[in-house]
Amino acid sequence: EIVLTQSPGTLSLSPGERATLSCRASQSVSSSYLAWYQQKPGQAPRLLIYGASSRATGIPDRFSASGSGTDFTLTISRLESEDFAVYYCQQYGSSPLYTFGQGTKLEIK
Amino acid sequence: QVQLVQSGAEVKKPGASVKVSCKASGYTFTGYYMHWVRQAPGQGLQWMGRMHPNSGGTDYAQKFQDRVTMSRDTSISTAYMELSSLRSDDTAVYYCARGMGGTSGFDYWGQGTLVTVSS
Numbered sequence: 001e002i003v004l005t006q007s008p009g010t011l012s013l014s015p016g017e018r019a020t021l022s023c024r025a026s027q028s029v030s031s032s033y034l035a036w037y038q039q040k041p042g043q044a045p046r047l048l049i050y051g052a053s054s055r056a057t058g059i060p061d062r063f064s065a066s067g068s069g070t071d072f073t074l075t076i077s078r079l080e081s082e083d084f085a086v087y088y089c090q091q092y093g094s095s096p097l098y099t100f101g102q103g104t105k106l107e108i109k
Numbered sequence: 110q111v112q113l114v115q116s117g118a119e120v121k122k123p124g125a126s127v128k129v130s131c132k133a134s135g136y137t138f139t140g141y142y143m144h145w146v147r148q149a150p151g152q153g154l155q156w157m158g159r160m161h162p163n164s165g166g167t168d169y170a171q172k173f174q175d176r177v178t179m180s181r182d183t184s185i186s187t188a189y190m191e192l193s194s195l196r197s198d199d200t201a202v203y204y205c206a207r208g209m210g211g212t213s214g215f216d217y218w219g220q221g222t223l224v225t226v227s228s
Contacts, residue, residue: 032211033213034213035214035215039154044204044218044219044221045146045154045204045206045215045218046218047214047215049214050214050216056214057216088153088154090154090214090215096156096171096172097159097168097170098156098159098213100154100155101153102153103153103154
């Protein structure tokens with residue numbers, strides 16, 4: 001089973017700052033199969049990034065992502081108030097077919 | 110526009126079963142995998158399995174292999190997830206989500222269905 005470890009667990013920043021979130025896999029992940037989601041309280045997750053670096057439809061360009069192998073990064077260039085949420089990475093691989101990281105909570109400082 | 114609308118909240122006793130529905134609209138139901146993901150209170154996301162509505166073929170996470178059944182009714186573009194032998198730790202919000210073709214992303218999600226297991 002591929003385990004995804006996200007860091008930090010909680011990130012405290014101010015609007016306008018840059019956020020860098022990490023997702024590390026226990027085994028190599030194909031870049032085609034790494035996604036990022038945003039989840040706000042009481043809402044379903046929202047797809048941000050697929051294929052490690054492609055923004056989903058309607059996602060602002062302040063969101064970007066990169067990485068390969070076992071290390072992946074989600075960057076939010078200038079935080080806006082609506083960006084404070086929990087972020088999850090997800091991979092497709094062997095059993096189980098899909099796994100999620102434990103999440104990073106991005107909170108207002 | 111693509112929409113996934115799930116059935117309402119359920120309260121079940123331990124040992125019972127629950128069946129959650131997910132009605133799809135705005136796209137060709139048989140063209141995309143439907144996934145089920147759950148989230149226990151205050152916890153992260155856990156993938157349960159997927160079904161392809163065209164064939165009815167399924168892949169289940171090993172953790173749920175013995176207790177989950179995913180099915181569909183293509184005539185009404187609706188997917189179902191049934192979980193049996195419910196325990197208190199099955200209390201969670203259950204989501205259906207559409208799988209994007211060719212990648213791991215789930216691009217549309219239902220609103221979630223809260224299943225509470227309590228005696």
